[in-house]
Amino acid sequence: MSETPAPERTAEDARARMNVESFNLDHRAVRAPYIRIADRKVLPAGDVLTKFDIRFTQPNVAHLDSDAVHSLEHLMAEHMREHTSDVIDVSPMGCRTGFYALLSGEHTAADFAPVLEATLQDLLAATEVPAANEVQCGWGAHHTLEGAQAAARAFLDRREEWEDVFPA
Numbered sequence: 001m002s003e004t005p006a007p008e009r010t011a012e013d014a015r016a017r018m019n020v021e022s023f024n025l026d027h028r029a030v031r032a033p034y035i036r037i038a039d040r041k042v043l044p045a046g047d048v049l050t051k052f053d054i055r056f057t058q059p060n061v062a063h064l065d066s067d068a069v070h071s072l073e074h075l076m077a078e079h080m081r082e083h084t085s086d087v088i089d090v091s092p093m094g095c096r097t098g099f100y101a102l103l104s105g106e107h108t109a110a111d112f113a114p115v116l117e118a119t120l121q122d123l124l125a126a127t128e129v130p131a132a133n134e135v136q137c138g139w140g141a142h143h144t145l146e147g148a149q150a151a152a153r154a155f156l157d158r159r160e161e162w163e164d165v166f167p168a
């Protein structure tokens, strides 16, 4: 009796086995800035959740400063809720290249883009970072309105590229 040799394990296989959607994404293949659906979940009662990957900087090439990420988080979390009632959560990625936005309901990148655009326009007009104090935040001093606005401006400047995630 002969044994069939186990197929060689490639990095491709390793990625395909991960539980987290973004661990299965080849971060070398994407082109920031972009927005992309990272997950879509149907709950037991039939309600749908949509999670977006909002990528500000090119993975493994550039990242945002920590205080700018923090202020973008506060500003987007607050202002996005003025443009849609579907926001559940807006959170930064640990790699500091972007954010996740979790929304209730069915959404496409095309219908979420105007919401994000309006949110970032608000952010550019803001005169302060909301809740940047020791009562409402875990690190109230760790903020930069200017840094958040510079990152938002750079992202908005490339608005026409947002839905082009994987370059041809």
Ligand SMILES: [Zn+2]
Residues within 6 Å of the ligand: 070, 074, 136, 137, 138, 139
């Ligand atoms: Zn905070």
